Amino acid sequence: MGEIIKGKPVADAITETLKTDVESLKAKGIEPTLKIVRVGAREDDLSYERGALKRMEKCGIAAEVLELPADICQTDFVKALKAVNDDASVHGILLFRPLPKQLDMEEIKFIVDPVKDIDCMNPLNAEKIFEGDKTGYPPCTPQACVEILDYYGVDLKGKNVAVVGRSMVVGKPLAMLLLGKNATVTICHSRTSDLPAVCRQNDVVVAAVGRAEMVKGNFIKDGAVVIDVGINVNSEGKLCGDVAFNECVEKASMITPVPAGVGSVTTSVLAKHVVKACKQINGIA
């Protein structure tokens, strides 16, 4: 029976460290500031926003929200986002995506300066993650996975890790972060032959596919660590992950739950990135 490794202690530990960091920045007259840019008022954006604002408050980070109308045109949106980017008092910018269809991401994704791009929207930032350049900001979810593994003492060096999923939001950047920790990384996906067998060869399995409970007990070798990135609704209408928890907990040495797992850590990562951005902008190591 595996240990259930929750996100809250990880988030709390990050928050405590950041509080100290923020205090010493404020003592220097610098106030780390997050700006959230939201177009319209989708309930999932609002829900994440509430969590993010609460987390920033706990860390002592200033946060403001710019709400723009759902039917804003490209010209007006670009103008508004440029103004946020040019605002010297703003260190980190979070723009909720996907944007409404009338807005063209091809132009928009380059507007936020990579140093303020704390959720990896700008391709220049994504490239830093590809390269392993530590000045970049990975997307919050893969970084949250790494924070959890770090916090619970899982040394990745020389470990075999399967990442199930190859999206630009989780799978691919996570693979690069794990490589940076000297893990041997296997990237699996919908076309992988015999996925259970491939996963069983690994010491850590991260599920990031967005399919309810698709990682079964027979995917997990005895004593492996299981990280569940998914947030789905199962056939009974309950929130669940990409991992069939009841089966996998029997095999794993450690396993994250859903809810209360990876998802609980993302706003702390966001806060960490705001502080990192603030330090980089102010030339503080």
Add this chain to the structure above:
Amino acid sequence: MGEIIKGKPVADAITETLKTDVESLKAKGIEPTLKIVRVGAREDDLSYERGALKRMEKCGIAAEVLELPADICQTDFVKALKAVNDDASVHGILLFRPLPKQLDMEEIKFIVDPVKDIDCMNPLNAEKIFEGDKTGYPPCTPQACVEILDYYGVDLKGKNVAVVGRSMVVGKPLAMLLLGKNATVTICHSRTSDLPAVCRQNDVVVAAVGRAEMVKGNFIKDGAVVIDVGINVNSEGKLCGDVAFNECVEKASMITPVPAGVGSVTTSVLAKHVVKACKQINGIA
């Protein structure tokens, strides 16, 4: 005893296709043109340049070399490279690297427009490879590996592939190209535990580490395909790859030799990228 799969037939096939492509471009009044920018006259650059010029000629692609003095300053170099980039008659630009130490790549790498950046120097191009965006140009060596696998009919879909090496020149971009072919990709490196065992789990092993003959027979499962990216000199002073050929050929179903393997295909990939750039610039699908 595995089939020795050489690069030349692959290069020849690419060249034949390009010749036709180039002819139809010329019929439209468009002349695909490569510009090579070389700083100084290092023997390895000159050697590659000779091969590249010969290949372009075979394909009917125009090619010019801009040689700059080895002691050129940053300002002059930037000015020269910008002029090449702005030249509408140039479709693809190859800049030999590494550059002399007085030149700062951090500025230089952004100068060549991604659409002309046929050897993946610009981070925006590298990000396209990360993302799987087909408008990008991968570095020539990993693309050459894919061309060889394609030519010899190795269907990668659902295959397990080990990439040994995680450089930005070969390992990481190759992993992304293979993912794009729906392979399940394991990225191995110097910190991988039990590298022979990890490699043996794979249907294809690509060695790109730069260490003479380090992939031994016990790394290869019976019938696997072996691609050798390395170019080294062994203890007897002979050119050799990263693969211990005599041992691995016994196990493999197919194996590339060194020399006459992957290295023979890179200039054809370069030519292919010039034609692709020329088409993209001229809006030809």
